[in-house]
Amino acid sequence: MAIMEQQNDLEYTEQKDLALTTGARLGILSVPYAAAQGGWLSLIVLIGIGFICFYTAILVQRCIDSDEGIKTYPDIGMKAFGPRGKVFTAFMLYMELYLLATELLISLGDNMEKLVPKNDFNIGALRISSKTVYVLLGAIIILPTTWLQSLKLLSYLSFTGVLSFSVAILSVLWTSIESVGLHKQGVLLNWGGFCTSIGLYTFCYGGHTVLPTIYGDMKNKRLFPYALVVSFLAAIVCYTLLAIIGYSTYGDNLKSQVTLNLPIEKISSKIAVWMIVMSPIVKYALTITPIAKAIEVHFQMVQRWSILAIRTLIVLSTVLVALFVPFFGSVVALSGSFFSVGISLLLPCTCYLKIFKNSKEWYVELVWIVIIIVVSVIVAIVGTYTSVRQIINAF
Secondary structure (H helix, E strand, O other): OHHHHOOHHHHHHHHHHHHHHHOOOHHHHHHHHHHHHHOOOHHHHHHHHHHHHHHHHHHHHHHHHOOOOOOOHHHHHHHHHHHHHHHHHHHHHHHHHHHHHHHHHHHHHHHHHHHOOOOOEEEOOEEEOHHHHHHHHHHHHHHHHHOOOOHHHHHHHHHHHHHHHHHHHHHHHHHHHHHHOOOOOOOOOOHHHHHHHHHHHHHHOOOHHHHHHHHHHOOOHHHHHHHHHHHHHHHHHHHHHHHHHHHHHHHHHOOOOHHHHOOOOOHHHHHHHHHHHHHHHHHHHHHHHHHHHHHHHHOOOOOHHHHHHHHHHHHHHHHHHHHHOOOHHHHHHHHHHHHHHHHHHHHHHHHHHHHOOOOOOOHHHHHHHHHHHHHHHHHHHHHHHHHHHHHHHHO
16 A cells, blocks of 8 residues: 555656647557458447447546545545555556557657568577567667666656657548548458457547646636536547548558558658657657656665666566567557556546545436446447457457
8 A cells, every 4th residue: 555655756756747648649540450350330339439438537526525625536535435445546547558658669669660571580509580680679778768767857758759640640631542542442340350340449538537636736727627628529539530531541451550651762751650650659658657666665665776677577568468468459449448548538437426425416427428438438448358368369
């Protein structure tokens, strides 16, 4: 429990910076692939999940307003279910960040292999794939950035990542339309990949963990719902547009990241892929910093060597996971089906019902909230099973 009791100020500072990272999540690269997995009708689910996540964001705001002491997302779990609720909420948050760090490394390896396709490297009798080499080189470059203690410097790095990611998405759209062209292709509905598409879509709308920090920093808190409307509408339009263009262009041949489908001989394609390669390098450190800080606080690590050691071990562990489970689409779908569904759908609903259990004003919403909970549980179970099965079958 020490980790939960000592960490409020720590999380409050770090999650301000994490907002920058969450705003440009890698999931957007998989939106066209998700459309290909579920078919054209799955776009209705993409839009629907966006509106449901907007509603659960409003529930998060109401939970925050119930207690002035709520400053972070785990505080909501504490308010609703006590210390165990806070521990569980924090665990979900840190595991989502850990998988995100792993996905950054997988993405780096995939896109470097696209840029510089090489045969396997031979070291004596040992044969190493080019993707493995790129992941290892990327980790070596990233490692020193994880040793930085200045969160302000890390936030600057993350902002650079947001800019590079934005340039990459614009380049993807330009290349797909100008160089490849739109074609009427794809299936209307694919039940076989529908659960995968739901997990991928849900991952894209993750970000509820930073809402308490953003809400706390707003001078005029009455504008928060309007800010949510603008943010979610922009996200829905952006994701839907990219899904339509990507699926119309590449059809069922879409890979887990749309950048891997780009014709690499085009300048715009090279720009897009290079920007995606840069993103993990500048965003990775900020992604794992909350995990590292939590461990350091829990074990009261103050010596410099111990701090460097724990951060190095975290990097090594994510490298191992990225090398042994190098399937970007399946890992993102797993994260979306289990952790994003839990954080963005289940926790807001259950915490809201628990905190306001004695209120007589929310009974009108009860049926709607229960429906969200039931559907979310089904999606989490089926989506997680499907993603794990895909990972196992890929070996």
